[in-house]
Amino acid sequence: MNSNDPSAAPSKADKATVRRHNLSLVLRTVHDAGEATRAGVAARVGLTRAAVSSLVDQLLTEGFLTEWGKTFSGQAGRPGTALQVARTGPAGLGVEINIDYVTVCVIDLAGTERVRLVERTDNRGAPPATVLARAARLASRAIESATEQRLRPVGAELALPALVSGGSVRQAPNLGWNRVAVEGLFAQALTALHPTHRALPVSADNEANLAAMAELWFGDSDDRVTSFIYLTGEIGIGGALVLNGQLLRGAHGFAGEIGHVVVEPDGPECRCGARGCLEQYAGQAALLRTAGLDESAGLTGLAELERRAREGEPQARNAIDAAGRRLGRVLSGAVNLIDPDAVILGGVFRDLMPWLAPAADEELTARVVSGLWTPGSKRLRASSLSGDAARGAAARVVREVLADPAAYVERVAD
Template sequence: MAIPAPSSQREMRQRNLSRVLYAVAGAGHVSRATVAARIGLTRASVSTLVEELLRAGFLVELGPGRSGGVGRPGNALALTDLGPCGIGAEIGVDHLTVCAVDLRGQVRARQTEEAPNRGASPAAVLDRLGSLVERVTVDAGAAGLRPAGLAVAVPGLVTRSSTTVVRAPNLDWHDTDVAEHLSGPRPLTVDNEANFGALAELWQREADGAPGDFIHVSAEVGIGAAVVLDGELLRGRRGFAGELGHVPVEPDGPDCACGGSGCLEQYAGEAAVLSAAGVETHGAGGRSAALAELRARAERGDPGALAALRRAGRALGIALAAAVNLLDPRAVVLGGALAGLAPWLLPALEAELQRRTAAPGAVPELAVSVIGSEGPSLGAAHSVVRTVLSDPLPYAAAR
């Protein structure tokens, strides 16, 4: 997507400061000369921008380091591990997670609480989440960090550019404004957990030099998906794009919490797979223990576990074939709990894609996320960090 030309001197300065920060972020440790070469500005211009960012506390100098060219080594630059940080939170059906991520992308504080959230009032859940946010904020402060904002991932539909959860079937939330009940840093951003998970995957793939063109699928109790095309998250008119879990794979199948029947979640959601495999979900250790038991049974070749995972893989393949035919992505990425079960899901999934994909040639690359279940909270926190990197001036002024 083309970046519009800056309309003022301030916008030009903000854009160039941001370009320098992203260049340093992408390299880790880098010289002024290398930054200038990467962003296409003169060394003198970059040096002026760097000095401003050093004074504002966004960059630090690490001492002499080679830039890869000839001549004397310059002082290596790096993003600071102090100052602004992103606070990211995830509301799951049976857990809450909050983390703080610094400008270097490192997790500096984390709190997790295992608790059933389905059936609890939104106010009660968000009050407990606010307590976790406060603890993470205190821990981050002790490490020399200050929150630049809070982003929250939820398993439901969120109205675009708002903090309102329109519907979260697996939490039984309807028209809930998170901002009304959640204390903590501002500004506050709320988005679907699959969107934040996909953004975390996108930014990781960009760092690894992989194309930003994929469908990201993740599972908890329900199944979420997000579509990234040409490096951009596809949100839809209202922000509701990506509800793969509610694509029907068996029109006359079991009723779903969304009001439909035969939805993908009823065959490939965590609860459905664990139930089909005969794994107890209410024992000691909760969800994590149940998933570990399912994996252990699959590794032992347990027929019930293997059959449940084959059924889930087939259902995923049917639903994804429709998305692949519609969008023609380069890759399909399995994240969340699906990542750990990929060895037993992928054969049936790939077989369905091979059978149902209309375009000639190979099906999209099938990949497993390296981020796993931490994707939504990390994506949320990194979204705040990227806000700082994209427009550092307000955060410099707050110093």
């Protein structure tokens, strides 16, 4: 019926839109395959070879794809030129601003990390503008290093241990920030360092959200899950929910705050304002304190905790076990609510898995309904080593390029 309607004939605007969409389709197909021939792409996306060739030519010219050598297709034995996404050109810049460090990384279109800079620094107490200027300096060095590799960051994504919405931090209890317009402040600080550059678009998100996306995009491919609860143990405890490959943001963008689920109604006051939050029992400070270490010892303290646990020191083992038990208890509730494929633990939890996981697993086994959680299940797992919030942030920029390359064609400077 619809096809008899003359108004349904594709207009010029439609054709341009279709081509733009198909450019992304071809680019993503090569990206996901790692390497592909024009014929291979055509077979996969269901366009004609001629159409694919025209799209590939444009992507080559504009620097999104490169071609190299000859490859032999399995079926016909005819050689074809292999296409790959470019290792130069558009890149993503990820900036993780955490309590006691700043990490900046640049990844290329293929997702490979090409620059990583880490600065250990205590960001607590300093004014937000100072911290963001510090991060901008590090980012600026990363951009220089990327430029030397002929990479061109086309956007920056900030990862923060905070409730972030609409480009602003609403609250970052452990940084002591309230209502900070982080995107604007960071962009301003970066522009001040490079007054001649075109301003880089900046966006921001919660660090656990971005670490969870890194897990989804870069995690172990042999046992990939697409619905999971992600927890990252830092000075605070970050959390994120990924359902069917999509981040659950919630009505206000603040979903995933598992660190502030109550474990002891009358427990110690938390920086968030409530009492007895999980963070007060399984955060870094609690872990160190219970183990008899200086709770503000940070990374050194954690290394010591891990060493003691490895040597079987009872107080260290008990401290981690107690944290694991509380973690498992809260996670059992979350699993009963969400029924995910897996629970993934990152940050310090990752390093403490051998002593943390058994207690958490025991609680999960006892408390998840209907015996759905079997002991020693692979559903409780450590995060992969290949992703963190900074890389997730950089990858989000790259994914925007892959989704619409035409929007990122380099214009010659005016």
